[in-house]
Amino acid sequence: MRMTWTDFWALIATLDGVATHASCQRLTEELSRRPVPDIIGFAERHAEALYRLDQEKFGALPVADMTGRSGSPFPQSADGFLYARCAVVAAGQAVWEGVFFNVDKFSPYTSTERDGEWLLYVPEEAYELATAKEWDRETQYCFESYSNKDGWPDLRD
Secondary structure (H helix, E strand, O other): OOOOHHHHHHHHHOOOOOOOHHHHHHHHHHHHOOOHHHHHHHHHHHHHHHHHHOOHHHHOOEEEEEEOOOOOEEEOOHHHHHHHHHHHHHHOHHHHHHHHHOHHHOHHHHOHHHOOHHHHHHHHHHHHHHHOOOOOOOOOOOOOOOOOOOOOHHHOO
C-alpha cells in the first residue's frame, strides 16, 4: 500500500474538519489527480480508520441531539453510527486519535448535524474521475457498523 497514514491524514485535512458535500468534492478532485494506487490506498486507510472506530463504547452512545418520546436517550442506528465515525475521521487525526482515550469526545459526532456520510463516496468517485471506470473493489477492512468483532465482544459468534 503506497498511501501512508501521514499522507491519508494530510488529505483528510483538506476537509477543514467536516465532511460536507462541498468539502468532500474538493477532496475527491484532489485525490482523482493522484495515481490510482494512491486512490486505492486512501480507500484502504479510510476503511481501516472506520473499522478501528467500530467499537461498542462508541456505538452505544446515544444520538447527541435526539431523545425518545419519553425523553430517554435515542440510540444510534447502524447507518447513523457509520456516519458518526465518518464525521470523526473528517475531523482529523487529532480528533480520531483522541476519542480512543476519551469516549466522551466521540459524543458530539453522533449529532444529526455532524453527519459524515459524504466521506464514504470519496474513493469511489475519485477512482471513477481518474479512470472513467466503475469502482469495483472491496477494502481489506469492512467499515460497516458492527463488523469489528473485537470492538463488539458480545456480538462474537
